[in-house]
Amino acid sequence: MxxxxxxxxxxxxxxxxxxxxxxxxxxxxxxxxxxxxxxxxxxxxxxxxxxxxxxxxxxxxxxxxxxxxxxxxxxxxxxxxxxxxxxxxxxxxxxxxxxxxxxxxxxxxxxxxxxxxxxxxxxNPAVEHCSPQARERYLAPLIAGEITAAFANTEPDVGSDVLAMSTHARPDGSDWILNGHKAWITNSHFADVLQVVAVTEPGAGTRSLSMFLVDADAPGVRRGADIPTMLGDGLTGELEFTDVRIPAENVVGEIGDGFGLAMMWINWRRLCRGGMCAGWGSWLLERSLRYARDRRSGGRPIGELQAVQHLLANMDADVYQARSTSLVAQAELDAMGPFAMPLHRDAPRLISLVKVINDEAFFRVADNAVQVRGATGLLQGSPEEKLFRVARNLRIPAGTVEIQRNAIARGLLRAHAEEPR
Ligand SMILES: Cc1cc2nc3c(=O)[nH]c(=O)nc-3n(C[C@H](O)[C@H](O)[C@H](O)COP(=O)(O)OP(=O)(O)OC[C@H]3O[C@@H](n4cnc5c(N)ncnc54)[C@H](O)[C@@H]3O)c2cc1C
Missing domain, CATH: 1.10.540 (Butyryl-Coa Dehydrogenase, subunit A; domain 1)
Known part of the structure; x- marks a missing residue:
């Protein structure tokens, strides 16, 4: 081989x-x-x-x-x-x-x-930094699939600008008291444990945040309304925290590690785009090839028409691009430690390349998969229509494609500035 x-x-x-x-x-x-x-x-x-x-x-x-x-x-x-x-x-x-x-x-x-x-x-990689007590109580059951978690970072007024969040925790003896409001949280309705990011030292920049594990049924936690997105899956919602008491053993990592841990979680999601987009992209391509052989126009299969062949070829090119970028970048990241804290300084550019190339390639694949099917591609409830909505969604959560381009450009310019002229 x-x-x-x-x-x-x-x-x-x-x-x-x-x-x-x-x-x-x-x-x-x-x-x-x-x-x-x-x-x-x-x-x-x-x-x-x-x-x-x-x-x-x-x-x-x-x-x-x-x-x-x-x-x-x-x-x-x-x-x-x-x-x-x-x-x-x-x-x-x-x-x-x-x-x-x-x-x-x-x-x-x-x-x-x-x-x-x-x-x-x-x-997820971030929760692995929890205390020995939390490891037993949350991490082991999470690995066994016995409980589920939600990552609560985004707020109604703050998404990309993570350091501007207002949810905060103040010390009370060895405990922490949490107050704030999170929004757009996947699995907020059902999670057993909430991985909440909050301000613990205002004004301390990337050390201003900390991550806490919060029991979803703790006093002061309220699961808010569902936020109905175009995904239509009923899994995204709000969370409110009013004087929620958190024991010291539920701090993940150290106080002040929250930004690094939040980015670790987010980077994990960004890297998962590789297999997801190449896998779903291949699935859509296989379905499109079958359809192009069966559906007829002018007395012959539409797969014999060059216009349709080009749609299929473009899908193949996009899937190949998504897969290759992901494999090459993730191989480089494996050598650097993809979730190390601190992260290797060349890692953010590679992680963002995986996300932006996969998100955008998969969006084109999903669009072409709809086009190959004509009207039936638009049918509500068809896999193509659903994945077109999923693909449109992917360009926003875990950092928008614009935020990925910021990271890529930052990495490029830094490396370039360090080279001798
Ligand atoms: C289905 C779904 C599930 C989600 N799940 C979770 C979850 O589980 N946990 C969680 O914490 N969050 C979750 N989110 C929130 C998601 O991470 C944010 O929506 C995302 O980070 C973008 O933030 P925003 O929506 O506030 O947009 P904003 O940050 O307000 O951005 C609005 C626009 O401005 C652009 N923009 C903003 N700042 C910059 C900048 N500095 N440079 C260039 N362009 C910029 C953006 O690219 C975008 O086009 C989820 C969102 C969705 C839709």
């Missing part, structure tokens, strides 16, 4: 990934398919088009089906391959995770099986 190298990093999958994907493939058939059939019988929508409850949240039976997949994946050791081996996870590198994520998104498509691999509700 030929191997591609970037620096010293190998970007081919390897045995560990082959073993994982074989097991995940069996898991989809043996565990997920019966749960998906059971869900279909309950008339509450599907994992990707859930009916919403009266408050606009994902229907509880759809959420419970996802939870069951998470728990079973946790038991099977499939849920958290990205988490460090030292804390009980799979210890996979980012390159290995690209291959895992691409496989899962391509094979599961929009199905319930996607829940088998931890997403924003699962364990």
């Amino acid at each position: 030929s191997m591609t190298r970037s620096g010293n990093a190998v970007i081919t999958p390897g045995n560990r990934v082959a073993d994982y994907t074989a097991r995940f493939g069996r898991f989809l058939g043996d565990d997920v398919a019966p749960l998906e059939e059971e869900l279909a019988r309950q008339d509450v929508g599907s994992a990707w088009q859930p009916r919403l409850d009266e408050a606009g949240r994902m229907h509880p039976l759809v959420w419970e089906a996802r939870r069951e997949v998470q728990r079973r994946a946790g038991k099977a050791g499939l849920y958290a391959p990205h988490t460090s081996a030292e804390v009980g996870g799979g210890g996979f590198s980012r390159v290995e995770m690209h291959h895992v994520e691409e496989f899962v998104y391509r094979r599961a498509g929009l199905g319930l099986g996607l829940a088998g691999l931890a997403w924003t509700e699962g364990p």
Whole structure:
């Protein structure tokens, strides 16, 4: 097998990934398919088009089906391959995770099986910095898929400008007292533990924030309204904190580490775009190829028309671009430590390249997938229509594409300024 190298990093999958994907493939058939059939019988929508409850949240039976997949994946050791081996996870590198994520998104498509691999509700690199007590109470159950988390950083008035947030925590003995209002939080309705970023030292710049683990049912926590986005999944909402008491053992890392930890979480999400966009992109391309062979115009399949062939070729080019960028950049990042604190100074540019190239390539893929199908591509409830909305969404959360370009330009200009003229 030929191997591609970037620096010293190998970007081919390897045995560990082959073993994982074989097991995940069996898991989809043996565990997920019966749960998906059971869900279909309950008339509450599907994992990707859930009916919403009266408050606009994902229907509880759809959420419970996802939870069951998470728990079973946790038991099977499939849920958290990205988490460090030292804390009980799979210890996979980012390159290995690209291959895992691409496989899962391509094979599961929009199905319930996607829940088998931890997403924003699962364990993440930042929470690994928690205290020994919190490790037992939160991290181990997160890795096992027994509980879920939400990352609460954004506020109604503050998104990109993270350091301008107003949610704050003040010391009270060894405890902390939290007050504030968060918005646009994925899994705010259902999370068991909230990973909240708050100001602890106003005016201290990148040391002004800290990260806390907050029990979602602690006194003073209120789950606010659902925020109905174009995703239509009933998973995004608000959180309010009024004099919430947090024990010292629930501080993640040290006081003042919050900005670095928040960026660690966000960078993890940015890097996950690689496998997600290449995987879903490949899935859409396969569906488009099938459609182009079946659908006829002027007495022949539309796949014989050059205009349609170019749509397909552009999709292939975009998927290839998304995958290659992700693999090369993540191989370089594996060598640097993708979640090190402090982060290698060349890392932010690479992370932002992964996100912006994948977000934009996948948006074009999703757009072309709609176009290949004509009117049926616009049909509400079709996979193409849903993924077009998902693709449009991806360019905003975890840092907008404009914010990624800022980071890329900052990295370029810094490196250039350091070179002799
Ligand atoms: C579906 C969904 C799920 C989300 N999940 C979470 C979550 O789980 N946890 C969480 O904490 N947050 C979450 N968010 C929030 C998300 O991270 C923010 O929406 C995002 O960071 C952008 O912030 P904003 O919406 O406030 O836009 P703003 O920051 O107000 O930006 C508005 C516009 O101005 C541009 N802009 C702003 N500042 C700059 C700048 N310095 N340079 C160039 N352009 C700039 C932006 O690119 C954008 O085009 C989620 C959002 C969505 C839509």
